[in-house]
Amino acid sequence: VTAAAAPVRLTDTPVLMTERLLLRAPVLADFDAYAGFFASARSEAVGGRTPRALAWRYFGHHVGHWALRGYGSFVMAPKDGGPAVGMILAWQPEGYPEREVGWCLFSRSAEGCGFVTEAARADMSHVFGALGWATAVSYIDPGNAASQRVAARLGAVRDPAAARPSDGCDEVWRHRAGAAS
């Protein structure tokens, strides 16, 4: 057996900076915060309480998505240190008819200070700027008023005609390049 000359290298993923957050690809140390979210009642809008073994599949899926598609979702890491507070999505898993942007906060303590809007705006700039997308959607549970407010604040509108993921009954919110405030 011979190893080829090319060494194992770091995946070259972008890091987005906002006023208070670093948005970066997930690393192993983020898994506990992620699994904690999926162990809590807060995960109700995204499938509900989930065993740690399945949460690992969800988490690894985000990382594998980066490797396979070349873009992917970010964890929201406070610039001043401490564990990740949430996740910002920019992805297209199998079964999604188009690319999704999305957001979740891992714990209640991170609510109410504008983290999601701050991070989601950076995500919009990234997908409509560097990635050159013309549009994206957010799949939002019809009962998730907080997430609907974020989508509206970002300039998204409901798109009842859009195709939905094969395994979901969420509403589709449409974002377009240039519409975000």
Add this chain to the structure above:
Amino acid sequence: LTAPSLSTGRLTLRMPVLADFEPRAAFYASERSVWEGGPKDRVQAWRIWASEVGQWPLMGYGPFSVDMGGDYVGEVGIYHAADYPEPEIGWFVVPEAEGSGIAAEAARAVMAWARARFGWDHLVSYIDPGNARSIALGLRLGGRVCDRPGIDPTDVVIEHDLRGIA
């Protein structure tokens, strides 16, 4: 981190790419996957497979796609989901390539790489007791059935001793 490229007599082992999903999805859609919790639809198959590819950046080891003469013929690598007691060496070959010794050849390369890269003294394989073909391969590779814990209590756990590998 991404996978290094490994060469054997007939095979090249490399980082998985998006196109490799189709043979993995076909496997999970078929009865062949019954020993790995299948059949599973494309959405489930994608999540499982992407999470395994995601091990590379997260852990520095994971699945290698296996090419022979430029064609994808299977996947062999080290799997370590949250409910696995320890890293596992596992294998998959496309139906057309079964019986050609590809999985054994690739598995030997992965064991040698793991020994050189991490200094591990053993790797295990977790195999459903009904999967006689895979158990036979584990034994043919020099592994022996051991009493280490499995993912499921009924798993046959085969231990591969890596200490003899330079």
